[in-house]
Structures are given as structure tokens and as C-alpha cells.
Amino acid sequence: MLRKGILPILFAVVISFAGTRLVACAGPAWPSDEERRFLDAYRTSVTAGASEEQFAHADKLYVEALQVLSETYVEQIDRVAFVDNSIAMLGDLETDDTSPIGVVGAVLDDSLHDLDPHSAYMTDDMFRRLQESTEGSFAGVGIVIALDDEKRIRIVSPIDDTPAARAGLRPDDRITHIDGYQMVGEPISEAVRRMRGRVGDPVTLTIQRVEDSFDVTVKRARIEVPSVTASIIDQDIGYIRVSRFDATTLDQTQEYLQELEDRIASPRGIIVDLRRNPGGLLDSAADIADQFLTEGLIVATEGRGERKLRSYEADRSDFFEKVPMAILLDRGSASGAELMAAALRENGRGIIIGERSFGKGSMQRIMPLTSGGGLKITTGYYTTPENHIVQGHGVIPDIEISLADAEEFEREIDLEHALPSRRRDPRQSLATLEATSCEQDIEIERLGKSSRENLEENLAESEGEKPLRDSVLECAVGYFDKGPLANYRNQMEPLLRAGL
Template identity: 40%
Template sequence: MTFRTGLLLGCAFLAGIAAGPQIAHLSLPAGSSLTSNALAASLAKDSDSDSPAENFRLLSLFGHVLEQVKANYVDQVSNRELIINALNGMLSGLDPHSSYMTEKQYADLQTRTKGEFGGLGLEVQADDSHIRVVSPIDDTPAAKAGIKTGDYIVAIDGKNIDGLPLDEAVQRMRGKPDTKISLTLIREKTPKPLIVTMTRAVIHIQVIKSALYDSTGYIRVSEFNEETSPGLEAAYRKLKADAHGHLTGLVLDLRSDPGGLLNQAIAVSSDFIRNGEIVSTRARHAQESQRWDAHGTDITDGLPMVVLINGGSASASEIVAGALQDHQRAVLVGEKSFGKGSVQTILPIPGDGALRLTTARYYTPSGRSIQGLGIVPDVTVRETREDPGYSIREADLSHIIKNQGGNTAKPPTRVDLPPIVSSIPGEPPANWPAFDLTKPVTDFQLQQGLKIVRAMATGPHTADASPANLPRHD
């Protein structure tokens, strides 16, 4: 498949990226307007024909509605605003991940993939005229303020934003560094709205963190940008050096990783898989389909691995998890992933920003599509005992593309799981301490992952991660 900028995988806009496309005013030839009856007749045909006559009727319909709104709407409105709304409606009506970007929004997106941008550090997404948090990014104002995946933002600085377009809400959240902003949040099972005050900052995305727990390495990937694969490889080299060359296992943490660049997902997968397919994509036209294979190296030389996933693991992180699961290279621990199995291409429009358009579905090495289904871990372990009530995943969004073309919804049957898996509890015990991001001993999923990877290497190990040995920033 020929792409103009490269592939982008992700499930949301980032707070700090605005929208506002420009397009030339659409005018119709003199005498080409349709009467109301003719318009109704044209709509009633509901034709899928792409004939010139049908195209002319539909463009005439668009022009007629445009002029009626301009002439009769309660407030004066510009052509630009109306056509912006039309473009946004055109793309959002296709699927949740296609969108239009202005030149500035496109530039901000490019800056973000390089690892630095301004804002709060929030991944947000439109959800039925509401703004939902997909994920806070590690070590950002949003994460430090305790904003959680699934929170709904209903007001900014005390002003209601219900029904506000996503791009406008994002623009309001942006601002100069060191300025205050308050968000009003609705959270499941919380009786009253939460008001969170933060200070805007220039966000430096630290996509890789690592820690050494005894002889077990831990690497967290918060998203997939241009720094991810080289950062992961550097972190692994440092872990190996800190362990004096005696690492016995590795935990790769992809929880709440919303995705990013496809080439980085392929590169990370290839760091652990020696041979075979990593991922394939199938586009509208068969000749544009592609497949990527491993490059013949495993930086760990076959070290036992556990991968942590949850409902916030989406897109590029699902590609990595799916590849490692299908190759039985790692044991997946945690909760079912988000289920975004589509690929977006950035198509620049010179002088007018870019389109972010869904152009293909992707498939794991075994040929399955996880679109709307997600990846089910090999060992299901919940983060807390609390009933989540509901969780928003791809299948819950409007206008999602169909899951089709896959040969199975399940990964290959595993016969290599260590015996300890049968004794791993599915949720924390009643006396388990409340989860604290700064204290690994409170992270129930991590602790079970450590037990499993240690069992894979040397047998059961009971030592937990020490609070004094926190993940360091590499």
C-alpha cells in the first residue's frame, strides 16, 4: 500500500490538538437549484449510483441546504463554518477514527508523534456528543490529578461543554503553560461530579519507563511514537547491565496504551519475535494489502515474557500483544483490550491540513481481526475487586467498521502456560491495598505478572516489588 506520510494507529484525539478545516466555498451553476419537491424526490431515491446525474443532484441538494441555512438560520453563519461542520459530519459518520485536521492541527499531531506537545496529557474522544477520557498519559498534569479512563468531561472552567464538538473542547483545554484550568468530570459510581484543577504544561512524553525487580525486568510503554522502539531497546540494555547480564524474565506493560505509529508497533514486536509474520493489513483493493515479518532478532534471546494489557490497551499496543500471543512468545495477563482493529492513514491536503482516514483493517499473525472484539488475555486478572459497571471499548462507539475477513476470533490454543497459572486469582483479595501508581506492591496485575514470569524462568517466586524500587525514568 502506498501511503503519503506513513500509517497512524490510535483511538483518540489528544487534548491539545484542535480542528477547524478550510475549504473553498461551493457554488452551483446558475439555474441549477432544485425545488423542495425535487430535493425530496432525490432523497427518496436513496441511490448508491455514482453516475454524473446522481452526483449533480446530491451536490445540488448540498448547495440548497447551505443556502437555506445561511438565509434562514436564527443567527448569521459563514460558509466556512457550515462547510467545516459538513466535513466533520461526513468523516465522523464513517467511523470514530476518521477526521479532518487543519494545518495547525496537523502540525500539532506531527509534533506529538515526536514526543513533545503542549496541553494536559489527556487522550480524549467524542462519544455520542460527550467527551470521554480514553487515557491520561503518564507523568502529566492529567495523570497526576487522578483523571481516569472512562471519565466524562462535562465542563471546562465551570462552563458546560455537553454537545460541544470535540475539536472545540480540545481547543478550550489548550492554553499557555503554567495557567490553571478546571475540568468537571462524571465518573461511574461517583454520586457527584468531580472538579479537578490542573496547571497546563508543555508535555514531554516519556514513552518508556523501566525497573528491575530482583532479576526480572519491567518495561512500560505508554504510547507508540517515534521514540518508542529505540527507547525500549535502550531500556532493555540498561536493565541487562543493572542485572549484571543475569535477567531471568521480562514484563512488558501495555496497559492504557492508546496506540500510535504502526511502524513502531512492528519494530517493538520484532524486538521479541525472531521469525514469521507480525501483522498484515487488508485495504479496499487487494493490491494495496501488506504484510510485515520479523527481522530475525530477539533482543532478549528468548527470555520468558509476560505482557500486561487492559481495556485501555488499543490499536498499536494491540498489534504488539496480538503478535506476541499468536507466536506464543509471551503470556498475556490482565483484562480484555479495547478492540480497535483498523488502520488510519494521514493524507495531507496542501494548504488545507490533512485527512485522517481509515484505509485498512489489520490482522494478527494467525489471521484474526480483533476489530470490536479486543484481545482476551491468556490469564484474566482484574485490577480491583470493584465492579466496573460499564467500560467503553471500540464495540460501544458509534459507526464502527465491521469485523470481517478474519479466519478466527480466538488465538491459537496454548499448551505452554506454566502450572502456576491455575493458582493465579482473577481479582485482588479483600484486604489488598488500594492501587497507588507510585507503589508497585499495590499493583495487583503487575504482581501476578511477576509471579508468572518468574515461574516460567525459575519456578515460583514470592518476593514482591519493593516500594523503594520504583520504576525509574529511562
């Protein structure tokens, strides 16, 4: 296990998402005069007939939430201003649940979003789904879905060896009803919610296949969702893609890295692909970075007033020691992905190729409340080995690859109520290249089972479409070869070895 120091953690870390931890919180105090103003005001927004017990439950929720916020938020909270804002929101509240707990929960959620885009109130159902997302598995039927042009639920592909695959569901089938509920026009999230449930419980899907319509009843099962894929490129370059950091990602990564080492006798390089990785469990991201580092700080956290909270130190380096490394980032790489990339570069382990990352460098904790649900609250910032903060800045690549078809994209700093930037890494890109300038044909041998991306690619091939080429990956291969990026290798490697 990692050596994690600075200050001991006095509570159990259960889950985290995009840098989130779950901690227990203290019980609420009696309402203050400020809190009482809101407790009196929200009653006029509640549906008539609510019981005193319901009001007492909702009152407790608000008081407890404000207490936790005052004690743990990354900045000092102005309690009077927070209560004033909560009262002001009652006039424009958008919620279908006008019970006491529904109104208070909606006000808390809006008030927390006004602090920063990542703080929120979570109902019990939301809390449960968050746990599923970090466990790397869920109870469902096992299909990849999308919306078609007519806003119907389209099956992209069934996942191998799942209830959906065994029931004979096919790519391009449409799901018109779930347990009799009309799904046309409904969002993807609603379809996901209705298909997930307890292991063994049945769910009936109404399938439209060309002109036929029929019902299929399947029993939900535990669906394992891989977060890691790997390949061998041109027979001597190891490639591993990590799409998120959950409870199973480290084991998957170690298994693939071992296979890559066993299969490649004299590796020319290793590519770690963190593009479109939104983050996840910080412990998982730090542990995976540790697979490539023998020593040094990986990441640290600091709270209110720049108080140091926790650090993660490397002690492992099990794989590809001294093999040149390229880390791929893009604008969708966030949180743990950014921190892992910065740790590898700042410890002299590899260079970063791609785009400036998203810039999400704040830490959230999930705190279950005794009154039900929980709060997701921003409690600190992550710092890199060189004490930089990626919040708002992102991670600048050493070699930036410019994509001709790149669209406008909001990063963290563009989000409403985003926390300000702090302690920016002064690095600038060594070079900026057009992606088309280093495209090349590469040979890819995929390892293990197909991932979601591979399923979609295989589907395109089966329908006669030509898969999109990955220009950034092709450029990265050129770093280890004789392509345009190889011109920078002799400049970069001595700097890495010197720890610069």
C-alpha cells in the same frame, strides 16, 4: 530497519495516530450532479455576506473530500446516500462557525462519523495538534493538570526541568487565568490549547496558591513527553511499560532494554506492560515487537475487498532472547498495543495476562486536502500473524485477571457506527483468576526519569496517601515465581516453543 513487503508504498508515510498514516491525495474533479445538490443546499446555512471566493473554497473542499472518500474508504461508498445524509445534517448542524468553510467542514465531520467512529474531518489546527501528538514532544510549559471538584485547573505536578518547574509552580496550585482568559469551568482541552504555542513565546498564568493569587509569565519550550518507563522487579525480572507509540518510543525502548540487560545478570523473566496504551504509530509498534522476535510476520494490512496492502516482518531480536515473557493488556489497550501483543504471542514469544483489550483493529489515513485541513479516513484492517483481525473482538488474554472494582467500559464494538467484527481469533483464556488471589509484595527499582504515572504516585506519597497496589503486575510476577500463575507456566511454555 524492518523489511516491509507485499506491495510497495508509493507515498511517503509522515505521521500516524492509533493506526493512522498521512498520505497525499489527488486534486478534486468537477462537481458531479450529486455533489451539486449539496453545494446548492448548504448556502442557506451560511452567514449572510460570504464572498464568492469563500464559497468556491468550501465547494472545492466538499468535492475533493468526497472524491478521496470514494477512492480510499475501506468499504464502497454510496455517493448518493452520502450526499443525501450531508443535506439532511444541515437542519441540525451544531457549529459556531457559519462561514462556508465552517459549515462544510462541520457537515463533513458529522458525515464521516456516521461511517465509523474514527473517520473525521480535520481543520488545519487539528492537523497540527495531531502531528505534535505523534512527535512525542510539544511546545508548552511542562505541567500535568487535572480538574478539581470546583472545575478549576489544578496542577498535579510540574515536569522536571521545564519552564513550569523553573518558574516555581507547585503541585496543587490552581490556574485561574491563562493570558487573562478566565479558566474556571473550562475543559482541560482548552487549558492545553491555550498553554501550547510556539517555542520561545511567553504565556502568563494566573496562579491561586492557598489564599494568594499572582501572575507567572513563562516562555514556552519544547517539552519531551516520555512514552516508556522501566523497572527491575525483585532484582531479576525486567519490566518495561510502553504507554503509546510515537516517533521517539523505539529509541526510548532500546535504551531501557539495554540498561535492563546490563543490570540483570540472569533474568528470570521480562514483563512488557501495554495497559492503557491507546496505540499510535504502527511502524513504532512493529519496530518494538521486532526487538524481541528473530523472524516471522508481525502485522499486515488489508484494504477494500481484503486486498493485502503491506506487511511488517521481524529480523532483529536484540534483547532478552529466550527469556520467558509476559505481556500485560487491559480494556484500554488498543490498536498498535493489541497488534504488538498478538504478534508476540502468535510468534511464540510470550503469554498475555490481564483483560480482553479494546478491539480497535481498523487503519486510518490522514490525507491533507488542497483546499485546507485534511480527512482521517478508515482505509483498512490490521491482520495478525495468524491472519486474525482484532477489530471488534480485541485480544483475549491467555490468563485473565478479574478485578473486583472493574467498572463498565465501552469497547470498540460498543461505539456508535463501529465497523463490524471479522475473522476472530478462536483462542480462549486458559484460566481466569481473581486479582486478589495472587497479590504479593514485590520490590521495584525504577530506572531513568519519572514518568507522568510516577509523578502522580510520588505526589500521593508526599501527601501521605498510600499508592494503589498493582495487583495485575503482582500476578504477572507470580508467573515467573511460585504464585498461582506459576501453575500454568509449565503448560504454556511448551505451547509457545511449539508456536501454538
